[in-house]
């Protein structure tokens with residue numbers, strides 16, 4: 132019997148799921164339900180678009196013949212509102228029912244907006260999650276605009292970088308006492324903040340908007356910040372409601388195992404909407420990054436098609452640049468720390484139980500993937516020349532027979 | 543598929559492969575014009591210490607984590623070769639963060655570069671292999687697809 136695959140969402144996790152399915156099943160029917168009216172695009176590039184470093188044509192994630200080639204049918208501008216496990220259908224907003232043999236929820240996340248007093252009096256406000264958000268924000272920007280961004284996380288700061296040269300001023304505020312608080316410690320965050328301030332971005336940290344009155348933000352710390360354009364980048368929440376209402380297990384994200392199976396029969400999940408195991412900390416968490424979305428989506432697809440795939444090496448990791456400064460982080464910052472500093476770089480490695488657990492690199496990131504792979508693969512530090520590795524990420528620190536396998540064989 | 547393999551016992555650490563790579567990818571026909579007095583940004587580099595040395599370039603992985611991780615869809619696998627579309631690359635360095643071999647590095651403008659086996663340039667076959675004086679780098683088939 133020909134299988135009917137249905138995927139909710141049309142982001143990277145969804146594309147990866149299509150590719151996973153097609154690696155094992157050329158014929159099954161694939162239907163993608165896409166609330167956004169765009170072919171799959173590179174979500175992380177929306178700030179690069181505003182900065183003029185890419186354009187709409189180059190933002191597409193796959194080639195123009197992608198859906199033709201994969202034979203996936205996309206229903207654009209349609210929203211899934213219910214999963215009916217009893218008769219294995221997905222109900223759309225317009226009342227259509229789409230039957231599935233295997234379903235993948237790849238619904239991503241939604242911006243989380245705290246109930247700021249007076250927010251409804253602000254006329255020009257945006258989230259910064261989708262291409263449409265970026266296009267709408269672009270329309271509102273003027274050379275003299277004063278932009279206030281609430282949230283100094285990755286999304287808020289990438290937005291700040293993307294628009295800085297196009298507007299009069301950019302101010303960023305956050306309740307946290309430092310920038311990028313979810314991935315950086317205080318020292319590293321201070322370096323990044325200094326660099327951003329030197330470019331002209333103004334910060335209010337450890338501070339929050341008490342209330343808004345039209346184009347003015349009254350900060351709890353007492354400052355009064357006038358603005359023309361507001362960007363809300365406080366945080367995101369995984370889109371778990373569909374699965375939860377269908378009786379599936381959810382935490383902060385949809386709970387999945389290493390095959391991307393949810394607790395509900397014939398339902399799989401992948402990407403930002405899931406909560407999987409962080410293999411570096413051994414604790415479950417939402418890992419909302421593109422590489423994870425791809426690997427989870429592909430794994431889900433292969434399993435949905437009846438073959439077997441496991442993804443059990445998920446770790447949080449980020450590589451982000453701001454105005455030429457590159458920041459890389461991976462794993463967890465737990466255990467003993469090794470540090471090296473130069474005038475323009477900072478390296479912190481974290482070791483515990485004979486393993487590399489995590490790192491932060493600002494500048495100086497040559498071959499950093501060698502460190503990342505050691506976290507992912509849980510390479511015992513006693514099996515390598517770690518004194519050499521601390522100074523520089525190099526495969527020369529591995530035993531000769533391992534190196535021969537890496538460079539003399541097919542990997 | 544043919545790939546580039548190294549034999550560290552024969553590598554002299556002469557770094558010629560780095561120069562040959564930079565030249566082959568320079569688009570110029572005169573080596574002096576292409577390289578003299580310039581910083582080079584080769585897609586292969588020699589690693590090691592006084593005792594051992596070997597040249598590292600992209601392994602053209604069967605399951606390429608760089609392709610799966612690229613935030614711009616700039617990396618892809620075509621007939622087994624891992625290619626980069628430098629027009630799409632935005633220089634985020636995520637590929638550097640994930641490649642287990644340290645095989646990618648940016649050019650002078652921060653756009654990523656990697657070995658594409660000289661299939662796209664005028665060398666037509668890996669220039670590093672062609673120019674290695676001690677056959678420490680070879681281009682050959684070693685099993686699998």
Ligand SMILES: Cc1cc2nc3c(=O)[nH]c(=O)nc-3n(C[C@H](O)[C@H](O)[C@H](O)COP(=O)(O)OP(=O)(O)OC[C@H]3O[C@@H](n4cnc5c(N)ncnc54)[C@H](O)[C@@H]3O)c2cc1C
Pocket residue numbers: 139140141142143144145164165166167174175176177178209210211212237238239240259260261285286289370373401402403404419420421422424450451613634
């Ligand atoms: C500004 C920005 C910068 C980023 N930078 C980076 C970066 O540098 N590196 C990195 O690794 N990651 C980055 N990320 C994160 C990365 O974009 C995500 O991890 C990745 O896109 C997740 O893919 P996904 O397919 O899981 O979800 P999404 O891309 O969010 O796709 C989910 C899709 O599902 C649709 N959908 C949801 N519910 C329904 C429904 N009921 N019916 C129909 N459709 C539905 C949504 O409209 C959406 O299009 C960034 C994100 C943003 C916003």
Ligand code: SF4
Pocket residue numbers: 599600601602603606607608609624640641642643644645646656
């Ligand atoms: S760049 Fe690295 S991860 Fe990508 S194919 Fe080459 S060796 Fe493999």
Ligand code: SF4
Pocket residue numbers: 611612613614615616617626630631632633634635636637638654
């Ligand atoms: S640096 Fe370029 S090729 Fe590498 S992951 Fe980023 S966009 Fe892709």
